[in-house]
Amino acid sequence: MTIFPAHYSGPTLGEVGEHGTIEAIVAAAPSSRNGDDAAVLNHASPNSRAVATTDMLIEGRHFRADWSTPEEIGQKSIVQNFADVEAMGARPVAALLAVSAPLYTPVSYIRGIAAGIAERVGEYSAELVGGDLTAGDQLVLSVTAIGSLGGSRPELTLNRARPGQRVVAHGRIGWSAAGLALLRHFGREGVPGQFAPLVDAHCAPRLNPGRGVIARATGATAMTDNSDGLVVDLNTIARRSGVGIDLHSADIAPEPLLVEAAELLGADPWEWVLSGGEDHTLLATTAGDPPSGFRAIGRVVRGDGVSVDGAAPKYDYGWVSF
Structure with missing residues (x-):
């Protein structure tokens, strides 16, 4: 059972329900593209390609609630995904967040995670544009990052290192x-x-x-x-x-x-x-x-x-x- 710090009080996910929790996430990480069945992104510039990656963070394995604030957990979830986009030589443009959490999780805790995400995506002029939410036995985050690879140079794949470099x-x-x-x-x-x-x-x-x-x-x-x-x-x-x-x-x-x-x-x-x-x-x-x-x-x-x-x-x- 996840033990949340005492100062994260107030209504729980079970009390406010899915829509109330989504409203809290959107309020903490606002985007005009978030809130519909799917997000529609601006068309990439000519001679560009889309880049996509995803990573999960599981409480007790990738973070601990007694060591990290929810804001830090949100920040970490973005950096580990945006780093993969950057590693291809691309620019991150959007993120999707899926959350599985126990019903006793305070809404304020999820709002804190969303605020941390908003801070990091803002540094890239990117946005949190959607996601999913479900009940589960422990707190799990899954972030999908989307990037744009512009120009004609090849992406920075792992197989192009050469002796002398x-x-x-x-x-x-x-x-x-x-x-x-x-x-x-x-x-x-x-x-x-x-x-x-x-x-x-x-x-x-x-x-x-x-x-x-x-x-x-x-x-x-x-x-x-x-x-x-x-x-x-x-x-x-x-x-x-x-x-x-x-x-x-x-x-x-x-x-x-x-x-x-x-x-x-x-x-x-x-x-x-x-x-x-x-x-x-x-x-x-x-x-x-x-x-x-x-x-x-x-x-x-x-x-x-x-x-x-x-x-x-x-x-x-x-x-x-x-």
Whole structure:
């Protein structure tokens, strides 16, 4: 049974019903396209293609109500989906939200999730345009993101990395995993204040809008986001492209805040960097200089798999769904 924080009081989903809950969601994340049987989006510009992806968040597996506010849960649900759109070099334009929740869930809690979604989609000038709602035994969110891929350049698929290209990254690496470790040890209220950025990186990750589009426009060849772990996700590019990827330890070394958190917990910060995941950092390959906002972290080489300074990585596992 999901235990919601006491300050989320007032009517429950069972008391207001489906239509009352939908009204609360639409009020928190308004859109002129939301409210009919389906949303009709503006026709894409000439020489453009649609991009679609979906992801689920399950309470107790992807988030915890005692660690994250509903606003943070909503923000996280959008970032993990919009990152997949960005990783194709596309621009997110809309999102759909499906919610399954126990009848005792406070409407204010669902409204908070919708408000978090509205905040993140607003950063992309996108909208929450519809979804679905049903009763269930636990809180489950399913978000579908829709994007637009403009121009004639190819999408940034996983199979186009080539030897000699740079490996580049946009965003933090290892911060979400460090935040999760702190939450597991201290709980949300007990985490020392200096580590709040690490907790925020786990509960409400951020991605600067438009970096995927910039990477594609400036010649990136392949791209993914760091959702399952740095080595795991780059190994997917390596395997699909038939190449090896060699990371430079100096370019991915744990930042001072990670080192400090690891010393407190008796952990190895390199484990967070190499296997952590859920940072949603954009990871790309390019034959040119790093795109604006990206930094070089390694090279595409002949061979297979992922190495660090030419040797096997100390940690090579990551998130698994099953």
